[in-house]
Amino acid sequence: MSTWQLIFKKLLGIVFLFIFILNTSLVFAASKTEDNLEDINVSKSQIEEILDFFSESFQNKIPIDPDVATIQFGYENFEEFAKQYLKLFKLTDISIDEVREYLEGTDQSVIIDQSQENLDKLYALIINDKYFRKKTGYFKKFKKGKHKGNQINKMALAVYINYEKEMAKITKNPNLEKVSRFAFQYGFSWGSGSPYRFALEGCEKSAKKYKLFGGECIIVEFRNPVTGEIKNMLKPSIKLAKRMEELKKEKLKPKERKKVVVKIEEPIISANINIPVQIYLVQVNKPNFKSKITEDEVIKDFKFANSIWNKKGLDFRILEIAKVNGNAKKIEKDLKWIKNKYIKSLKIDQKEQKVKSKNQKKYNEILFRLIGSKKNRNKNAINVFYIPYMPSKLSCGVAYSYSLNKPNNSQINQLRRQNLGFIVIGEKSDCKNRGRTVAHELGHMFSLGHKHDQKTDLMMWGNGTEIQNWQINKFIKYHSKYLKKRLSL
Numbered sequence: 224m225s226t227w228q229l230i231f232k233k234l235l236g237i238v239f240l241f242i243f244i245l246n247t248s249l250v251f252a253a254s255k256t257e258d259n260l261e262d263i264n265v266s267k268s269q270i271e272e273i274l275d276f277f278s279e280s281f282q283n284k285i286p287i288d289p290d291v292a293t294i295q296f297g298y299e300n301f302e303e304f305a306k307q308y309l310k311l312f313k314l315t316d317i318s319i320d321e322v323r324e325y326l327e328g329t330d331q332s333v334i335i336d337q338s339q340e341n342l343d344k345l346y347a348l349i350i351n352d353k354y355f356r357k358k359t360g361y362f363k364k365f366k367k368g369k370h371k372g373n374q375i376n377k378m379a380l381a382v383y384i385n386y387e388k389e390m391a392k393i394t395k396n397p398n399l400e401k402v403s404r405f406a407f408q409y410g411f412s413w414g415s416g417s418p419y420r421f422a423l424e425g426c427e428k429s430a431k432k433y434k435l436f437g438g439e440c441i442i443v444e445f446r447n448p449v450t451g452e453i454k455n456m457l458k459p460s461i462k463l464a465k466r467m468e469e470l471k472k473e474k475l476k477p478k479e480r481k482k483v484v485v486k487i488e489e490p491i492i493s494a495n496i497n498i499p500v501q502i503y504l505v506q507v508n509k510p511n512f513k514s515k516i517t518e519d520e521v522i523k524d525f526k527f528a529n530s531i532w533n534k535k536g537l538d539f540r541i542l543e544i545a546k547v548n549g550n551a552k553k554i555e556k557d558l559k560w561i562k563n564k565y566i567k568s569l570k571i572d573q574k575e576q577k578v579k580s581k582n583q584k585k586y587n588e589i590l591f592r593l594i595g596s597k598k599n600r601n602k603n604a605i606n607v608f609y610i611p612y613m614p615s616k617l618s619c620g621v622a623y624s625y626s627l628n629k630p631n632n633s634q635i636n637q638l639r640r641q642n643l644g645f646i647v648i649g650e651k652s653d654c655k656n657r658g659r660t661v662a663h664e665l666g667h668m669f670s671l672g673h674k675h676d677q678k679t680d681l682m683m684w685g686n687g688t689e690i691q692n693w694q695i696n697k698f699i700k701y702h703s704k705y706l707k708k709r710l711s712l
């Protein structure tokens with residue numbers, strides 16, 4: 224979560240506290256929050272979740288192993304993730320190995336040596352990079368030394384790179400042969416003009432195009448075609464040097480011993496709870512977005528979902544399957560926006576979190592409008608909407624639930640008790656088993672998140688159907704604390 228979101232949530236909490244104090248009437252405060260879907264959390268798709276994980280790791284400088292991480296997030300292997308990533312962002316000019324290189328992050332155990340020798344090494348690796356030499360017009364321009372009749376006297380090369388990471392690699396391996404894939408741009412000027420801004424701005428643009436992250440554009444070289452002067456512009460970072468000093472001290476300290484955790488085998492739990500479900504089949508009839516699902520198919524989905532949950536004593540009972548009209552007037556325009564703006568904002572980049580969350584909000588609004596979330600609601604059941612497909616195409620279904628929000632204020636608890644959440648299921652998706660998707664999203668409605676360590680788990684991506692005891696305990700606890708009263712059959 225970004226800082227501004229946190230601040231916003233805090234402020235919201237304060238505002239409600241005021242309403243509370245001013246009115247002293249609980250009823251009023253409750254009616255104010257009615258239909259409040261502003262901050263409701265959404266279950267993330269596999270790709271969104273792993274992109275967020277990578278962003279967070281970068282932000283907090285937590286080194287990760289991309290191969291291990293992708294498997295933990297339910298992918299078969301790194302390649303499967305990388306292919307999806309490249310396809311999602313329509314990147315053709317970057318290889319799977321380069322994506323892996325990028326994700327590897329900085330080795331935090333290395334005390335980085337920013338000596339001139341190492342700076343010269345990094346400089347040489349950049350200037351002699353094969354891909355760069357093939358693609359740039361920098362050297363040609365230098366040779367020519369002219370632009371539209373003007374004599375160029377200053378040239379600068381800017382490169383988008385994770386300086387810290389590359390310096391760590393060089394410190395560790397003085398014979399490093401290649402740096403990570405980088406974006407670049409050069410600038411030139413004549414008379415008293417300056418080439419730096421043009422180089423830096425072009426470099427940023429290029430980095431954006433290739434969805435590079437974790438680095439920044441820095442000036443690497445200066446050239447003067449008139450005098451033939453060529454200068455390495457890489458400078459040691461003072462901030463980094465300071466941190467390295469601290470790391471040195473840290474390493475000299477004796478290490479604490481790790482505590483041993485003993486695992487205790489738990490008995491099998493059976494919940495014995497029946498949960499009412501209200502189904503809405505949202506009727507849309509657009510050429511590219513058409514509802515087709517029948518009641519029988521929905522019943523089949525729930526039969527499968529119940530075959531999983533019944534093992535733990537939970538039974539989901541359909542009260543009604545209602546065909547309803549959503550609002551799909553603008554769906555074609557919305558689908559275009561999702562394709563062009565929403566998907567593109569999902570990249571790994573901590574600087575763009577604000578754009579991302581703004582777009583997430585708009586995406587949610589599109590979905591809420593489409594299903595008519597305000598008029599179509601049974602507050603005494605778990606609400607499940609079926610639509611032709613998930614507009615983002617990133618997942619097979621989603622759950623919107625305050626159970627997924629952090630309970631950081633009393634407001635959230637109140638919203639949870641109002642049963643404001645719902646599930647949206649795509650009739651069509653890349654998932655083979657829609658019943659499993661239904662079962663998975665039902666888990667989200669009762670506070671279960673994505674468990675990151677196995678593929679056999681229902682709450683993971685893939686085809687798993689296992690439910691752990693601790694998950695059932697969490698489910699029961701959430702149910703009895705927030706929803707038991709409303710959901711009594």
Ligand SMILES: [Zn+2]
Pocket residue numbers: 266267663667673682
């Ligand atoms: Zn999920």
